[in-house]
Amino acid sequence: MARLISRGFLGRRRPPEVEKRLPPGQYLVTDFPVLSAGPTPHTPLDRWSFRIDGLVKSPVSWSWPEFQKLPTETVTVDISCVTKWTKLDTKWRGVTVDTLLKGVEVDPAGQYVMAFSDGGYTTNVPLNELINGQGFVAYEFDDKPLPPEHGGPARLVVPHLYFWKSAKWIRGLRFMDRNDPGFWESLGYHIHGDPWKEERYSGD
Amino acid sequence: MNVETADMNTELMVDGNAIAGELEQIFGHDMTMAVARCAGCAADSMMATLMAFVRGPGAVLRCPSCTSVIARIVETPTATYLDARGMLYLRMTHAS
Amino acid sequence: MAALEWQLGTVTTIQPETPKTKSFYVALPKWAGHRPGQHIDLRLTAPDGYQTQRSYSIASPPELSGQLELTVDLIQDGEVSPYLHDVVMQGDQLELRGPVGGYFVWDVTVGGPLLLVGGGSGVVPLMAMLRHRAAQHSTIPARLLYSCRTPDDVIYRDELNQLAGSVAGLEVLITFTRQAPAGWTGYQRRIDAAMLNEVITPFGTSARTYVCGPTLLVESVANLLVGMGLPADRVHTERFGPTGS
Numbered sequence: 001m002a003r004l005i006s007r008g009f010l011g012r013r014r015p016p017e018v019e020k021r022l023p024p025g026q027y028l029v030t031d032f033p034v035l036s037a038g039p040t041p042h043t044p045l046d047r048w049s050f051r052i053d054g055l056v057k058s059p060v061s062w063s064w065p066e067f068q069k070l071p072t073e074t075v076t077v078d079i080s081c082v083t084k085w086t087k088l089d090t091k092w093r094g095v096t097v098d099t100l101l102k103g104v105e106v107d108p109a110g111q112y113v114m115a116f117s118d119g120g121y122t123t124n125v126p127l128n129e130l131i132n133g134q135g136f137v138a139y140e141f142d143d144k145p146l147p148p149e150h151g152g153p154a155r156l157v158v159p160h161l162y163f164w165k166s167a168k169w170i171r172g173l174r175f176m177d178r179n180d181p182g183f184w185e186s187l188g189y190h191i192h193g194d195p196w197k198e199e200r201y202s203g204d
Numbered sequence: 205m206n207v208e209t210a211d212m213n214t215e216l217m218v219d220g221n222a223i224a225g226e227l228e229q230i231f232g233h234d235m236t237m238a239v240a241r242c243a244g245c246a247a248d249s250m251m252a253t254l255m256a257f258v259r260g261p262g263a264v265l266r267c268p269s270c271t272s273v274i275a276r277i278v279e280t281p282t283a284t285y286l287d288a289r290g291m292l293y294l295r296m297t298h299a300s
Numbered sequence: 301m302a303a304l305e306w307q308l309g310t311v312t313t314i315q316p317e318t319p320k321t322k323s324f325y326v327a328l329p330k331w332a333g334h335r336p337g338q339h340i341d342l343r344l345t346a347p348d349g350y351q352t353q354r355s356y357s358i359a360s361p362p363e364l365s366g367q368l369e370l371t372v373d374l375i376q377d378g379e380v381s382p383y384l385h386d387v388v389m390q391g392d393q394l395e396l397r398g399p400v401g402g403y404f405v406w407d408v409t410v411g412g413p414l415l416l417v418g419g420g421s422g423v424v425p426l427m428a429m430l431r432h433r434a435a436q437h438s439t440i441p442a443r444l445l446y447s448c449r450t451p452d453d454v455i456y457r458d459e460l461n462q463l464a465g466s467v468a469g470l471e472v473l474i475t476f477t478r479q480a481p482a483g484w485t486g487y488q489r490r491i492d493a494a495m496l497n498e499v500i501t502p503f504g505t506s507a508r509t510y511v512c513g514p515t516l517l518v519e520s521v522a523n524l525l526v527g528m529g530l531p532a533d534r535v536h537t538e539r540f541g542p543t544g545s
Binding site: 214215216219220221222224228229232236237250251252 | 304341398400401402403404515516537538539540
């Protein structure tokens with residue numbers, strides 16, 4: 001096979017001033033790349049709902065107006081995509097999973113969560129990595145409604161894991177008693193996905 | 205597809221032509237004219253005409269009729285994964 | 301069947317086509333030839349091992365032997381096209397593999413009449429078909445409907461004029477969607493049903509059509525053509541995103 005370093009091609013950058021904030025193998029971007037596994041769903045807000053089901057005593061569901069009334073938090077976090085870009089200081093507003101779980105009685109066996117989205121996308125996250133402020137359902141980015149190409153009306157954000165875990169167009173959380181793999185986890189990607197441990201692929 | 209509601213994600217969608225190289229790498233010959241029958245709606249589509257989302261962790265091919273996932277391809281440093289559960293079959297005409 | 305292999309080519313000529321489009325001629329010692337409409341995968345490797353890959357349509361006809369012409373739009377904030385436009389010089393090496401794709405392919409053995417519809421740099425694989433047709437002295441009736449934003453965006457303008465004026469049975473119709481040249485009497489709007497209907501009328505539903513461009517243009521033109529009664533298997537489509545893919 002031919003081998004070549006492309007003359008003058010520097011690829012992406014790891015500027016020294018922010019290098020400490022970039023997980024291994026990641027490169028800084030300042031734009032916000034659009035990556036999706038399918039077409040934008042464009043579900044009208046009057047038909048949108050957010051549901052918590054699976055291993056819970058009784059499933060709960062919020063309409064869009066009900067969801068808007070839930071208390072929100074605003075956070076600024078760094079995000080890392082497994083395709084090797086990291087974006088610093090992204091500002092989100094949304095409802096923490098802690099808030100969503102208030103009043104939901106989770107079966108003690110339900111230690112794993114499958115986030116599910118419009119269009120069929122899924123991703124798995126252990127419950128203990130969604131609570132205590134680690135995961136939230138965001139509907140504002142940079143003080144504006146989250147644009148459809150970035151997952152609007154609402155997406156999961158779990159900034160301490162690779163960004164494929166932050167499911168776009170999220171419609172709910174399903175509690176499970178096993179850590180079943182989601183869309184990418186079932187095809188070669190790591191079941192957990194911690195960028196600082198570079199858990200990109202299964203076997204990493 | 206509603207052109208009025210097109211967003212960046214819709215604009216970035218391509219088709220199976222865009223991954224002709226990856227498919228040929230897997231199958232050993234051109235696959236763009238192989239016909240996939242969708243497991244979701246049974247529509248037949250040449251691989252070239254499938255909706256393709258290629259910017260994510262892997263390539264996702266979807267049925268242009270019902271948007272179901274027909275196939276997914278992931279390249280890792282050590283392996284290639286192909287999930288073709290979304291097709292009932294793939295028909296490859298014999299070269300004449 | 302030989303595996304698809306990466307090979308090294310040498311850039312022999314770089315030719316500006318429009319303010320944001322350049323053509324790169326790449327000499328390939330191991331090139332096995334291609335058919336009009338096929339493309340190549342191009343791979344760049346940084347000193348730290350970082351790699352990125354894109355697919356580009358081949359603009360040159362098979363008759364141009366020993367080298368390929370690749371025509372590339374400069375995409376702001378892109379990763380590959382700014383490198384090709386601003387860094388690559390004559391004599392540089394590029395790593396590529398191909399040709400790939402067999403679906404979006406036309407040559408004179410396929411026959412006609414031939415209707416080509418292109419948007420922006422979607423004209424590139426269509427140009428390979430027209431150049432091939434001319435090189436073969438084919439008289440298959442052919443029409444190119446080419447959608448451009450402004451006069452500055454017309455790729456291969458002089459060559460298209462020259463081909464249209466000198467090659468029998470070829471008509472080139474350009475539509476400008478943002479701004480037309482002064483005194484322009486041709487189309488000045490996005491491609492719509494009425495325009496397609498006018499362009500396809502001499503050919504009727506027997507036309508073999510090839511549509512290449514941004515996803516939304518391809519989607520809308522293909523739907524219109526099928527709506528006019530063209531059999532779906534005569535409507536060949538190739539979509540690319542705004543990255544010029």
